[in-house]
Amino acid sequence: MNAPELTEDERLGLYLRRTATGAEWWRVSIADRPQTWRLEHGVQDGEVKGAVDIDLVVDAENLRAKLKKWHREGFVFEARDAGSTADAKQRVSFMPELQRATSAAAQQRANSVASAVQTVRIGHVDVPCGVPGPLVPRVNPAYLFSERFNDIVEDIVENKRVMLIGHTGAGKTSLIEQVAARAQHGVVRSNMNGQTTVGDFVGFWTVKGGATLWVDGVLPTAMREGLWLIVDEIDFAEPSILAALTAVLEPHGRLTLKEKGNEVVAPHPAFRLFATANAVGAMSQFRHLYQGANLMNEAFLDRWRVYLLDYLSPAEEADVLVRTLAPHMTPALAATLAAIAADCRAAFAREDLSSAFSTRRLLDWAELMLRTGDPERAAGPAIYAKVSPEDAALIRGIIRHHIAPAG
Ligand SMILES: Nc1ncnc2c1ncn2[C@@H]1O[C@H](COP(=O)(O)OP(=O)(O)OP(=O)(O)O)[C@@H](O)[C@H]1O
Ligand SMILES: [Mg+2]
Structure with a gap:
C-alpha cells in the first residue's frame, strides 16, 4: 500500500515505530527556508525520550520519498504535532497579516496628516509645516534625501525621540536641519561636548536690576515654543542633564523645574527632541576615536529610536x-x-x-x-x-x- 499524498500541513508531526525496548521516531517540522522541512530522528527507550541523533533539512521531493520509506518500514503517523502545526500556520500567516496591519496604519497616518493645516512632502513622507521664523534653518538645495531617511522622517512626524549615531560628518545634524528647513520648524542646538551646564540646559535664577528672575534653559524654551531641540554629542552630557532629559523622553513627557518651585513645563505639539552621538550603541566599537565619550546605559537608549547613519554611498x-x-x-x-x-x-x-x-x-x-x-x-x-x-x-x-x- 502506498503512503497517501498529504498536504503540506498534514505531513507535519511525529512518525513512530514501536521496537522491542521502546520506540523509534521521526519528527517533521517546517524549516527556515521556504519549501523545506526539518527531519529529526530519535530512539526512545522505555519511558525515556531519547535524544535527537539525526537532524536534517529536506525539500518537498525528498520529504515525499522519506514518508514512503517510513511507511514501508512500519512507521505510523502518531500525532499531529500541535506545536509545530500551529507554529507553521502562524509562521505562514504572519507576513500577510503584518502587511494588512501596516497598510491600515499608513492609511490612518495619512488621514491624520491630511487633516493638519499644511504639509510638505519629504522623501515618501508628508511632514506638517510649522511657521517661518529666524530659527528655521536655511534650505540647502543640494541636500540629498536618501531612501534610507524615510523611516527617520516618519518618526519625526510621529513625535518619536530620534537619536542619530554615526561618524563625524556623516550627515546627522544636517538631516534634522534640512527636514526642519523644508517644513519650517525652528531648530536649537545644544552641544554637550563643551561648556553646557545643567543651568544652560534647564534654566537658572539671576539678579537683574535688583530683581531675581528665572531664565529658562534651552530645554524648557524649546518645549514651550515648539522648537526642535538637537542635543549634539549626547554621549558627553553630564548625568544631571541626562536626568532632566529622561523625563521628557516619554511621549508627551513633561519637565519639572525643581529649582523653580516644581513648575511643570508641558511640551508644545510641535516640540521635537533629537540627539546625535558618535560612539554610542552600535558605534561603541569606535569609542577610542571619540575620547571622553560616555557609555550610555541601555535603559536610556531604549527611550530613543536610534538610527545608525552611515556615510552616503x-x-x-x-x-x-x-x-x-x-x-x-x-x-x-x-x-x-x-x-x-x-x-x-x-x-x-x-x-x-x-x-x-x-x-x-x-x-x-x-x-x-x-x-x-x-x-x-x-x-x-x-x-x-x-x-x-x-x-x-x-x-x-x-x-x-x-x-x-x-x-
Ligand atoms: N545627504 C546629504 N546631502 C548633501 N550634503 C550632505 C548630506 N549629508 C551630509 N552632507 C554634508 O556634509 C556636511 C556634514 O554633515 P553634518 O554636519 O550633518 O554631519 P554630522 O554627522 O552632524 O557631523 P558631526 O558628528 O561632526 O556633528 C553637511 O554640512 C553637508 O554639507
Ligand atoms: Mg553634527
Missing part, C-alpha cells in the same frame, strides 16, 4: 558634490572624488587610517580644488593638516592612485 556622494558645487563640478570629477572618499573610509575601517573621512571634508576639499585647480594643494588645508603625518601619507597615496599628476 559613492553614487549619492558624487551626486551631492555635483549639486553642491554646480555648475563647475562635473559628474566625472565627482565620481573620482567620491571613490577617493570611499577608499579612505575602507582604509579607516581596516584601521590603516586613524581618521574618518567625512562628507564635510570631501566637499571642502572639492571646493578648494575647484579654486586652486590643484588637488594636492587643496588637500593641504582641507585634509593633510587635520590628520597625522602617517595618515596624510596614506591619503596622498590613495589620491595618487585615482588622479594621475598633470602632464
Whole structure:
C-alpha cells in the first residue's frame, strides 16, 4: 500500500515505530527556508525520550520519498504535532497579516496628516509645516534625501525621540536641519561636548536690576515654543542633564523645574527632541576615536529610536558634490572624488587610517580644488593638516592612485 499524498500541513508531526525496548521516531517540522522541512530522528527507550541523533533539512521531493520509506518500514503517523502545526500556520500567516496591519496604519497616518493645516512632502513622507521664523534653518538645495531617511522622517512626524549615531560628518545634524528647513520648524542646538551646564540646559535664577528672575534653559524654551531641540554629542552630557532629559523622553513627557518651585513645563505639539552621538550603541566599537565619550546605559537608549547613519554611498556622494558645487563640478570629477572618499573610509575601517573621512571634508576639499585647480594643494588645508603625518601619507597615496599628476 502506498503512503497517501498529504498536504503540506498534514505531513507535519511525529512518525513512530514501536521496537522491542521502546520506540523509534521521526519528527517533521517546517524549516527556515521556504519549501523545506526539518527531519529529526530519535530512539526512545522505555519511558525515556531519547535524544535527537539525526537532524536534517529536506525539500518537498525528498520529504515525499522519506514518508514512503517510513511507511514501508512500519512507521505510523502518531500525532499531529500541535506545536509545530500551529507554529507553521502562524509562521505562514504572519507576513500577510503584518502587511494588512501596516497598510491600515499608513492609511490612518495619512488621514491624520491630511487633516493638519499644511504639509510638505519629504522623501515618501508628508511632514506638517510649522511657521517661518529666524530659527528655521536655511534650505540647502543640494541636500540629498536618501531612501534610507524615510523611516527617520516618519518618526519625526510621529513625535518619536530620534537619536542619530554615526561618524563625524556623516550627515546627522544636517538631516534634522534640512527636514526642519523644508517644513519650517525652528531648530536649537545644544552641544554637550563643551561648556553646557545643567543651568544652560534647564534654566537658572539671576539678579537683574535688583530683581531675581528665572531664565529658562534651552530645554524648557524649546518645549514651550515648539522648537526642535538637537542635543549634539549626547554621549558627553553630564548625568544631571541626562536626568532632566529622561523625563521628557516619554511621549508627551513633561519637565519639572525643581529649582523653580516644581513648575511643570508641558511640551508644545510641535516640540521635537533629537540627539546625535558618535560612539554610542552600535558605534561603541569606535569609542577610542571619540575620547571622553560616555557609555550610555541601555535603559536610556531604549527611550530613543536610534538610527545608525552611515556615510552616503559613492553614487549619492558624487551626486551631492555635483549639486553642491554646480555648475563647475562635473559628474566625472565627482565620481573620482567620491571613490577617493570611499577608499579612505575602507582604509579607516581596516584601521590603516586613524581618521574618518567625512562628507564635510570631501566637499571642502572639492571646493578648494575647484579654486586652486590643484588637488594636492587643496588637500593641504582641507585634509593633510587635520590628520597625522602617517595618515596624510596614506591619503596622498590613495589620491595618487585615482588622479594621475598633470602632464
Ligand atoms: N545627504 C546629504 N546631502 C548633501 N550634503 C550632505 C548630506 N549629508 C551630509 N552632507 C554634508 O556634509 C556636511 C556634514 O554633515 P553634518 O554636519 O550633518 O554631519 P554630522 O554627522 O552632524 O557631523 P558631526 O558628528 O561632526 O556633528 C553637511 O554640512 C553637508 O554639507
Ligand atoms: Mg553634527
